[in-house]
Amino acid sequence: xxxxxxxxxxxxxxxxxxxxxxxxxxxxxxxxxxxxxxxxxxxxxxxxxxxxxxxxxxxxxxxxxxxxxxxxxxxxxxxxxxxxxxxxxxxxxxxxxxxxxxxxxxxxxxxxxxxxxxxxxxxxxxxxxxxxxxxxxxxxxxxxxxxxxxxxxxxxxxxxxxxxxxxxxxxxxxxxxxxxxxxxxxxxxxxxxxxxxxxxxxxxxxxxxxxxxxxxxxxxxxxxxxxxxxxxxxxxxxxxxxxxxxxxxxxxxxxxxxxxxxxxxxxxxxxxxxxxxxxxxxxxxxxxxxxxxxxxxxxxxxxxxxxxxxxxxxxxx
Amino acid sequence: xxxxxxxxxxxxxxxxxxxxxxxxxxxxxxxxxxxxxxxxxxxxxxxxxxxxxxxxxxxxxxxxxxxxxxxxxxxxxxxxxxxxxxxxxxxxxxxxxxxxxxxxxxxxxxxxxxxxxxxxxxxxxxxxxxxxxxxxxxxxxxxxxxxxxxxxxxxxxxxxxxxxxxxxxxxxxxxxxxxxxxxxxxxxxxxxxxxxxxxxxxxxxxxxxxxxxxxxxxxxxxxxxxxxxxxxxxxxxxxxxxxxxxxxxxxxxxxxxxxxxxxxxxxxxxxxxxxxxxxxxxxxxxxxxxxxxxxxxxxxxxxxxxxxxxxxxxxxxxxxxxxxxxxxxxxxxxxxxxxxxxxxxxxxxxxxxxxxxxxxxxxxxxxxxxxxxxxxxxxxxxxxxxxxxxxxxxxxxxxxxxxxxxxxxxxxxxxxxxxxxxxxxxxxxxxxxx
Numbered sequence: 001x002x003x004x005x006x007x008x009x010x011x012x013x014x015x016x017x018x019x020x021x022x023x024x025x026x027x028x029x030x031x032x033x034x035x036x037x038x039x040x041x042x043x044x045x046x047x048x049x050x051x052x053x054x055x056x057x058x059x060x061x062x063x064x065x066x067x068x069x070x071x072x073x074x075x076x077x078x079x080x081x082x083x084x085x086x087x088x089x090x091x092x093x094x095x096x097x098x099x100x101x102x103x104x105x106x107x108x109x110x111x112x113x114x115x116x117x118x119x120x121x122x123x124x125x126x127x128x129x130x131x132x133x134x135x136x137x138x139x140x141x142x143x144x145x146x147x148x149x150x151x152x153x154x155x156x157x158x159x160x161x162x163x164x165x166x167x168x169x170x171x172x173x174x175x176x177x178x179x180x181x182x183x184x185x186x187x188x189x190x191x192x193x194x195x196x197x198x199x200x201x202x203x204x205x206x207x208x209x210x211x212x213x214x215x216x217x218x219x220x221x222x223x224x225x226x227x228x229x230x231x232x233x234x235x236x237x238x239x240x241x242x243x244x245x246x247x248x249x250x251x252x253x254x255x256x257x258x259x260x261x262x263x264x265x266x267x268x269x270x271x272x273x274x275x276x277x278x279x280x281x282x283x284x285x286x287x288x289x290x291x292x293x294x295x296x297x298x299x300x301x302x303x304x305x306x307x308x309x310x311x312x313x314x315x316x317x
Numbered sequence: 318x319x320x321x322x323x324x325x326x327x328x329x330x331x332x333x334x335x336x337x338x339x340x341x342x343x344x345x346x347x348x349x350x351x352x353x354x355x356x357x358x359x360x361x362x363x364x365x366x367x368x369x370x371x372x373x374x375x376x377x378x379x380x381x382x383x384x385x386x387x388x389x390x391x392x393x394x395x396x397x398x399x400x401x402x403x404x405x406x407x408x409x410x411x412x413x414x415x416x417x418x419x420x421x422x423x424x425x426x427x428x429x430x431x432x433x434x435x436x437x438x439x440x441x442x443x444x445x446x447x448x449x450x451x452x453x454x455x456x457x458x459x460x461x462x463x464x465x466x467x468x469x470x471x472x473x474x475x476x477x478x479x480x481x482x483x484x485x486x487x488x489x490x491x492x493x494x495x496x497x498x499x500x501x502x503x504x505x506x507x508x509x510x511x512x513x514x515x516x517x518x519x520x521x522x523x524x525x526x527x528x529x530x531x532x533x534x535x536x537x538x539x540x541x542x543x544x545x546x547x548x549x550x551x552x553x554x555x556x557x558x559x560x561x562x563x564x565x566x567x568x569x570x571x572x573x574x575x576x577x578x579x580x581x582x583x584x585x586x587x588x589x590x591x592x593x594x595x596x597x598x599x600x601x602x603x604x605x606x607x608x609x610x611x612x613x614x615x616x617x618x619x620x621x622x623x624x625x626x627x628x629x630x631x632x633x634x635x636x637x638x639x640x641x642x643x644x645x646x647x648x649x650x651x652x653x654x655x656x657x658x659x660x661x662x663x664x665x666x667x668x669x670x671x672x673x674x675x676x677x678x679x680x681x682x683x684x685x686x687x688x689x690x691x692x693x694x695x696x697x698x699x700x701x702x703x704x705x706x707x708x709x710x711x712x713x714x715x716x717x718x719x720x721x722x723x724x725x726x727x728x729x730x731x732x733x734x735x736x737x738x739x740x741x742x743x744x745x746x747x748x749x750x751x
Contacts, residue, residue, distance in 0.1 A: 199494045215498045240462040240491040243455070247464040 007033040011309040015127050015134040018143035019184040027188060031153050034298070034305035038153075041077070041301055048304075051311055052079035054111040059101070059126075060086040060137070061117040066272060066296060067137050067146075071114045074303035078311075080111075098122060102129040111314055112307060115139075120177075133310050141175050147271055148181035150302040152189065154295050155226055158267055163190030168220050168262070169211075170196040170252065171230030171279050174203050174241075178271045179230060183209050196220030198252065200241045217252060221261035228269045229254050229280045245278045255281045259289065267291050323744050325349035325366050328705060331374030335381065336678030337685075337694035346379050348701040351744040356695050374705050377738065380677045381693050382414025382445075382702035384684035386504075386582055387558060388633035388655055390416065390447070391722075392438055393431070394423025399635040399722050401435070404655060405443035406720040409748035411656035412737035413631070414702035415446040415692055417684070420457070421479030427452035427463045429471035436472050444747040445740075446702070448474040448690065453492055453503060459483045462492050466499050474688050475502040477558065480605065482508050482540050486547065493553040502688065504582075505544060506558040507565070508606055512536035517646050518607045519592040527598065529645060532607050534562035541565050545572045548579060556687060557581035559632060561606045563616035570625055580687050581625075583617050584632035585658045588665065590614070590727055600641045600648035601725050604632075618670050621679060627687065629679040631658040635723035653721045657728050663708065663735035673708075701744035708735045 009029035019027070040046055056075040060068050068084065075082040096104075098117070105113065112133045115123045120140030127134035138144040156162055167186055173179045173195050186193045187210045194212040195202065196219075206213055214220045221227060232248060242248045249255075254268065268280075268290045276282050285292060328346040333356050335341075344358040347365060355364070365371070385408065391399040401418075408416050418435070420426035426435065432449055439447035451473035455461045465476060476496060482505065483489045489505075496503050513536050518524045520531025541557060545568060548555045560569065560581050572579045586604055591611045595602045602608060620626040634651030641648050654661075659680065665671040685693025692702045711734050716724035740748035 199498050200491050237461065240460070240488045242495070243462045243464040243466075247467050251466050 007036060009033045009309055010312045011306075012313065014313070015136075016145055016306055016310060017124050017127060017134065017136045019145045019148050019181045019188070020143065022188070024188050027149070027152070027185060030149055030302070030305050030309060031156060033309060034149070034153050034302045037301035037304040038298065041297070046077050047079065048077060049079040050308055051075065054080045054311065054314070055109070056080040056082045056307070057105060057110045057113045058082065058084045058086070059105070059113055059115045060084075061098075061115070061122070062138070063087055064116055064137070066299070067116065070296075070299045071137065071303050073300050074307055077300075078304055078307055080307070098126055099129055102126045106130040106132070112310065133314065135306060135310070138177055140177065141180070142177050143181045144177040145181050146299070146303055146306055147178050148185040149306070150295060150298040151182055151228070151269060151271070152185055153298045153302055154269065154291050157298070158291060158294075159225060162186065164192065165225040166192045166194065166223050167226040167228060168194045168196055168224040169228045169230065170217065170220060170254065172201045172232050172236065172241075173197045173206065173230070174201045175233070176230050182228065183211055187211075194220055194224070196252070198242060201236070217258045218261045221258060221266075224262040224266050226267055226269060227254065227259065227262055230271070231273065231275055232279050249278055253277075253279050253281065254284050256283055259284055269295060272296070323351065325369040326701075326741065326744065326746070327360065327365050327369050327371045328374045328379050328703065329360075329371055331377050331379040331705065333379045333695065334674060334677055335695040336674055337381070337682040337696060339674065340695070341674060346695065346703065348703065348741065348744050351701050353695050353697055353699050353701055353703070355697065372705070372739070376707070378673070378706045378708055380704055380706065381681040381695055382704050382740065382742065383412050383659060383680045384415040384417065384688070384690065384693055385413045385631050385633065385655060385658065385680070386417045386628050386684045386688070387584070387630040388416050388418050389421070389635065389651075390418040391635065392422065393434065397722070398637055400442070401438050401447060402442040403720065403722045404633070405445045405447070407653070407655040408445045409740045409742070410720050410737065412659045412704040412706065412740055413445060413655050414704070414740060414742050415448060415690065416655070417448045417450060417474060417688065419479050420450050420452040420477065425452050425457050426450070426473070427455050427457070427468070429464070429467050432468055432471040432473050445742050446692075448688070450475045450477045450504065452476070453478050454483060454488065457481065459485060460488060462488065462495060465492075465496050465501050469499055469501050474690070475504045475556070477504040478506060480506055482506055482510065484510065486543060489544070490547050490551060493547055493551040493555070497551060497553040502554050502556055504556045504558050507537050507540035507544060507560070509536045509540045512539065516607070517603065518595060519609045521592065521610060523592050523595070527595070527645075534564055534609065534613065537561060537606060538564040538568060541568050545577065545579065548572070548577050549575065554578040555580075559584050559587075559606060559630075560626065561587045561609050561617065562613040566616055566620045566625060573625070580627040582628040582630045583621060583626045585629055585654055585661050586632060586652055586727060587614065588617055588621065588629065589661045594727070598645040600643065600645055601652060601727050601729060603645060603648050603650050604652060605650040618665060622671050622675055624675075627679065627683045629658070629662060629676070631655050635721055636725045637723050641725055652725055652727045653719070653723055654726075656719055656721060657714065657726060659706070660733045660736055661728060664733075666708075667734055701741060703741045704737050705739040706735065707738050710734070710736060712736060
């Protein structure tokens with residue numbers, strides 16, 4: 001049974017490789033479309049048929065539970081045939097190159113491929129070799145557009161708007177595609193973006209991203225409406241980016257004391273998975289100001305919106 | 318540790334030298350409640366509180382207590398070589414009122430708990446101030462940065478790799494970047510260990526004649542050059558722990574001219590001795606970095622005179638007899654110096670190579686400024702860490718009289734001129750020469 005769709009939004013490009021290049025109108029169009037799917041996902045009958053007959057392939061070169069599951073559900077709820085290929089599968093382990101994999105899949109006429117890869121730019125490289133649409137589910141440290149979209153949707157639903165909100169993104173900015181996509185999107189929609197991290201976790205040149213930069217959590221969280229925490233990978237200790245999780249948590253981890261530096265009604269977000277006790281403590285992650293669970297819910301809706309919006313320009317749509 | 322009751326002290330009729338403000342006057346210095354009250358001519362009986370101890374300093378010099386920026390103290394782990402207590406006794410006898418100690422102890426000072434241990438041991442057993450440096454990398458292994466934030470919060474005054482260099486430039490870069498966020502100072506020993514190899518003294522004709530493997534000055538200069546590039550890249554603060562040669566001074570000069578936040582120390586040994594002093598394989602003169610050629614020594618002294626070299630330190634390194642009583646190449650490197658640093662430095666003053674003010678400044682005010690310590694000055698309200706020096710009295714060093722547990726001094730039986738006659742820490746006399 002179809003819900004009467006109010007939005008006729010169409011994404012006029014073949015791929016979604018990043019937030020870079022999307023206009024504010026396009027971003028808002030995706031968010032508005034996603035709102036409809038939020039409502040749909042809360043019904044018992046979630047099935048749509050807009051992607052019936054279409055083939056969606058999830059091609060994940062990097063392990064992911066939530067993003068892959070989120071895309072799989074999104075595709076199935078829209079009626080597509082969904083196939084999952086992840087790094088555990090044999091041909092990837094046999095060392096087949098990225099491009100050979102793309103050419104092989106392309107020969108099977110998929111409509112949409114969702115790709116996650118550990119190398120920045122790999123998804124764009126693959127997109128040039130296929131005839132279908134490609135969605136970037138995260139490429140290296142470069143972009144993760146659907147994460148930024150679901151974060152924006154979550155913020156808008158809780159704060160009513162995005163423009164003129166102060167958003168503090170805290171943590172390993174250097175290695176984070178989530179940070180980059182969010183910075184671009186939030187700036188496009190008029191928010192005031194601040195990044196907080198030790199200097200060793202900030203990219204050289206970050207000042208030119210249109211963000212305020214600080215190495216101090218008290219300064220960084222002052223007047224923040226949204227506090228977005230990023231995961232710190234354990235490998236960062238080996239690379240001498242930060243000396244230990246204890247020191248990191250002491251100076252940069254989000255606990256009740258530091259959250260109090262932000263506005264009293266500030267809300268906490270995290271793209272997951274969390275390292276409890278490293279960048280965020282359990283009391284905050286599970287507390288009243290946390291939006292972390294809602295982000296996951298918004299993820300499915302946003303991915304449905306992206307699939308829907310792209311599919312409206314597929315051949316034979 | 319001080320059992321004497323603290324009374325006000327008036328140091329009268331002395332030559333008061335305060336390098337923190339280039340003050341050189343004849344007068345009286347009043348100390349009370351652990352701080353400097355006044356420094357001026359003719360304070361007189363009327364100006365002093367009741368019960369003041371009046372000490373006649375006629376013919377003597379009164380200066381801020383010395384701050385020794387590099388001393389190895391054996392706690393924890395090497396108490397047989399030196400303890401905080403014995404080092405403090407040696408320091409007091411040498412006019413050093415603050416010891417900045419190295420972290421290459423056992424265990425290494427790379428954990429806030431160990432910083433805390435050192436501070437508590439000092440509080441309980443030391444008669445002078447002790448400021449511990451912490452390790453820049455975990456275990457001083459050179460591969461992972463130590464917890465600079467937490468260590469500084471626990472009381473570490475600066476960070477160093479001890480008597481070694483961090484050879485991984487990426488680790489050094491990240492450490493400089495990270496330390497900058499905490500306004501933490503990195504004090505780096507500059508010596509490329511691969512070039513040093515088996516070297517045991519300065520490379521050159523003298524080493525060749527003695528049949529000893531030499532260490533070229535390039536081992537130091539190359540590492541210093543690398544570090545200057547990293548400092549420029551990271552815009553951080555940096556202190557070169559021990560420079561010994563003219564080529565390094567050139568690198569330092571260019572770095573300062575470029576505006577980099579760089580300062581440097583030289584050890585009293587490299588300022589007053591050269592490779593020839595090794596003589597017939599005298600292991601008390603075996604140092605690391607090694608004593609250099611006379612040209613390097615004079616360049617170092619000139620650099621100190623001009624302020625290019627900011628700090629003089631003792632590089633106090635107690636080594637027991639067994640380690641030194643071996644063929645030169647096998648012997649341990651290092652010399653003690655807490656007790657003799659000032660006296661040895663006075664040689665340069667007596668030979669007119671260096672003004673007294675400059676020497677004292679490099680041993681007190683400059684270390685205080687660089688480390689952000691309250692001492693090194695006789696300004697009103699500053700800590701009453703003061704010494705009285707007799708510039709002229711001649712004496713012969715008898716190692717048995719030295720207070721350090723180890724007696725490996727390069728000035729064994731040397732004729733010296735000038736000594737500390739009184740050391741006051743926090744307003745109490747902790748050493749007096751009678």
